[in-house]
Amino acid sequence: MxxxxxxxxxxxxxxxxxxxxxxxxxxxxxxxxxxxxxxxxxxxxxxxxxxxxxxxxxxxxxxxxxxxxxxxxxxxxxxxxxxxxxxxxxxxxxxxxxxxxxxxxxxxxxxxxxxxxxxxxxxxxxxxxxxxxxxxxxxxxxxxxxxxxxxxxxxxxxxxxxxxxxxxxPWGAQRDALADALAAEADYARRLRHDPVASFDPVPLMTARSAAAVTPWQARRRPVELHGPRRLAERIRPVLASLADPAVGAPAEGPQRDRVRELLAAAGEVLDAAAHAIRHGGPVRLPPAAVAALRTPDTGTILSDRSHRVALRLAALLGDVVETAEPRTETAGPEPAHPSAPRARPTLLRLLPLVVARMRAEVRPGSAILxxxxxxxxxxxxxxxxxxxxxxxxxxxxxxxxxxxxxxxxxxxxxxxxxxxxxxxxxxxxxxxxxxxxxxxxxxxxxxxxxxxxxxxxxxxxxxxxxxxxxxxxxxxxxxxxxxxxxxxxxxxxxxxxxxxxxxxxxxxxYPAWETPRLRGRLADWLTTSGRYAAAVAARYADPAGPGSPDVREALLSARAARVAWHDALGRATHEPVRHRGLSHAAAEGAGHAIAEFGRAAMLLEAHLPEPGAPPLPAAADLAEALREATERGAQAVRERRVPAWDDLRETVAAWDTEVTDPLLRKAARLLLAALDDLSAALAEA
Incomplete structure (x- = not known):
């Protein structure tokens, strides 16, 4: 520009x-x-x-x-x-x-x-x-x-x-943040009816997570209905995607797809009702038609076994959302459906050393803050x-x-x-x-x-x-x-x-601090964190009784933060009067879409994580390691203005196809590789 x-x-x-x-x-x-x-x-x-x-x-x-x-x-x-x-x-x-x-x-x-x-x-x-x-x-x-x-x-x-x-x-900002997260999930459910692979912007969920951290003073006064729905919304998102995607769910057309569209519409209405109740502090008023759609007994005879299990999980999660969104007279205590300690926010006095540490960390060459x-x-x-x-x-x-x-x-x-x-x-x-x-x-x-x-x-x-x-x-x-x-x-x-x-x-x-030259670094960070998220999900299939979902959760949060940093940087670079420095606008858009698809494929795998007592899948350990190494090498190639290659990962996915019988896992691995190939194609045109 x-x-x-x-x-x-x-x-x-x-x-x-x-x-x-x-x-x-x-x-x-x-x-x-x-x-x-x-x-x-x-x-x-x-x-x-x-x-x-x-x-x-x-x-x-x-x-x-x-x-x-x-x-x-x-x-x-x-x-x-x-x-x-x-x-x-x-x-x-x-x-x-x-x-x-x-x-x-x-x-x-x-x-x-x-x-x-x-x-x-x-x-x-x-x-x-x-x-x-x-x-x-x-x-x-x-x-x-x-x-x-x-x-x-x-x-x-x-x-x-x-x-x-x-x-x-009182608590209006926190209510709005949580309500916006649920409303975003509702909008996502409705968009999936028409576009089964629609993208989802995680910013409302990230904002709600930030709003959920409280100081000790706030923890004693926070309304109970602000405790639990955010975590439930996080769990609903991959379930919605898994139910809608034809690659792992119902076929693109036919009676199963019609029932899936009906369930997605009902989920959107329930989530909207919960969001409205939380925003205004009132009772949850569920549309009778949406409740009837979720409780229809013939869903099991129409959907396949896997899709039916996902539909049952969606109905259970929506029921938990409604239960936790109801206002209560008490203002403190454990979460009604999923008790857990509230995320702690340090007081100003305890925050001061952290702020000083962040300021000192920015005193380095290349820091935009400095x-x-x-x-x-x-x-x-x-x-x-x-x-x-x-x-x-x-x-x-x-x-x-x-x-x-x-x-x-x-x-x-x-x-x-x-x-x-x-x-x-x-x-x-x-x-x-x-x-x-x-x-x-x-x-x-x-x-x-x-x-x-x-x-x-x-x-x-x-x-x-x-x-x-x-x-x-x-x-x-x-x-x-x-x-x-x-x-x-x-x-x-x-x-x-x-x-x-x-x-x-x-x-x-x-004395500028342009964002444009740093775009490749931001893109590489997003690719690295997305690869770690996909690897963490795959590792759970190899060891269902291992560390558990906290590892997956932390990897997902890191990938989301990197995604937001990329989009913020891309938005700022759009208005800068400098050349693209090796990453054109079209290439940046295509690369961002490819990594988003990679994350979506990993999310589909997360939606079907095995229970702790399920039998392990040893081949998943090789896939997890291959994903981690391939994305780290690919990120280094992006920083060095090279087109990443995925030959080693391609061999692992080919072996995965012969060792794994579950069609969902085979399809998800191919989707991960296809997204990385799209990334290379986008960068080749930079």
Missing amino acids: SWLRALRETARSGLTVERRRLAPVVAARGALGLALVVGFSLAFFGPAVAASSAFGAFQAAIATFQRSWRPRPTLALASGGSLAVSTFLGYLTGAHTVLFLALLVLWTFLSGLAWAAGPTAGIIASSNVAIMLVTVTLPTSVATAAGHAAMIFTGGVVQAALVVLLPVR RHALRVSAVTAAGYLLGLVLPFGHGYWAPMTSVMVMRPDFSQTYSRSVARFGGTLVGVGLASAVVQTAHPGTYLSAGLAVLCAFGMYLLMKTGYAVSQVCVAAYVVFLLGMEGSGAAQTVRDRVLLTLLGGLLAMLSYAV
Whole structure:
């Protein structure tokens, strides 16, 4: 993609406004916390302290909106506390340009590395640096700086308290994640009726798994219906695929296929009913027709023995889903159908060493996170120095813009830069016009700032440009309440914002971290993990009483993570203004489809894993070892831009055909080999 086209596409995405379901009650709660903090600070401490505390409450509320499965009060407290520390340290060095610049570079570098811990940590850390640039200009002494820091933390405490005292749809994010997973399974069942080899996107299941991890505080309060259905949904997916696939199930046409379509439709309706009940916390209302279809007694006379066993297993799993999805009065205890200990999520204090370890792991050559940290710290320092030199006053608008828009990847940085400039242009223009014409007093400016904050909380999910209109107006009204920046014109603020955005965009062009050259590595990782998953499944046939499904489960999770990493990287590379570097778009699409088919064939084998007491199949051990070795060699060939060959695996599969009598196992092995041949064919055209 050319630079001109890339800039056009990223600008369009940055200015896009999406139609999303709004959460006015949650937005009103955040604005209420801000209003309480500002009103109290104005009444007892004055406008300067009110401005500092307002930034703390504003940022703490934004933290509660981030995509995180941690308790919202914890996020608010962490945001308020970290911003208070940043502001106090910033003020201690603020009188000495060199010292403050050194602190700014260090703080920005650490905020860039914080993206290693996830987007929530990265966004909070970046926002802390941006707000610190403003708040350090408000205090006048060390004592007042400490007071400002205390009030900033108080703002976080107030927002955390409101989340506890005024809960809005408790466990709503976890309910939505689990409901989305079940709804994805329902959609998969319906698509299998028309396309027996339809693909399945595991992201909803991965999201639900992440949401299922809880802290000790959450474990004591989690509703019982959120305990079990996710694991059942994981088990239903291979059963659905096995029932639908003509290679191992019912024929493509005829009475058996008609009955399979009926069962798949009924499964979709049952899963949808369970998803609706979990999302809204109500009882499961099953469609009578779906229940009747699953209980039809003549299914056994129509389907073959293998398909009938799969149909019975599907009905049993759906019954467990319905049972566990029913709401209960108690909020803690073992899972009703499948008791197991909840997945533990570390507390923030125990998480800190893990975050530090992740950040240290990114300090290595070739790390995109390290390049982002170096890039954002250099740009912020340059913006701060330019703000001091330029005759605009309050030059923090430039570095504040840079640190807020910069992200580890190209497309987000450029799209957010354009959106930030457009939103600031509109927001600053409107707010400055109000200030210049109406001359609002302290309390009216505070009220307008709270109103802008409410608009930001309400619209932040609809698009970055829209939210920046509200943020820019919020900053103008808040500083106008204190009298700071009253002499700064609209032109000055807009030009400084444009400067910050241009510095951010220029930095990525000078010191990029393109995803395109790493695509082959991502594809090789996916192939390796998929091969280990298939080998783990095959090994279970060789030793049914061996380690058991945990090995298969861990291998499956690794393959899913590699798949998501590949698709994310492919999506980012699509918008980069660089050549494909040996892997064209068509080759990447074909290779991804081939590895997905390889994983689907392994899933069909997993759907029929033998019970622990079943007789072992010694030939499966040879197949497992051949799959592992072949995919590892193939992955190395992909990294080295060679076309992988599968001769050794082909010989093993040929021997497997003569030693194994079960048609399902023979067909699945041939499907695995065929998928790898398709991978080689796709890479040969790269």
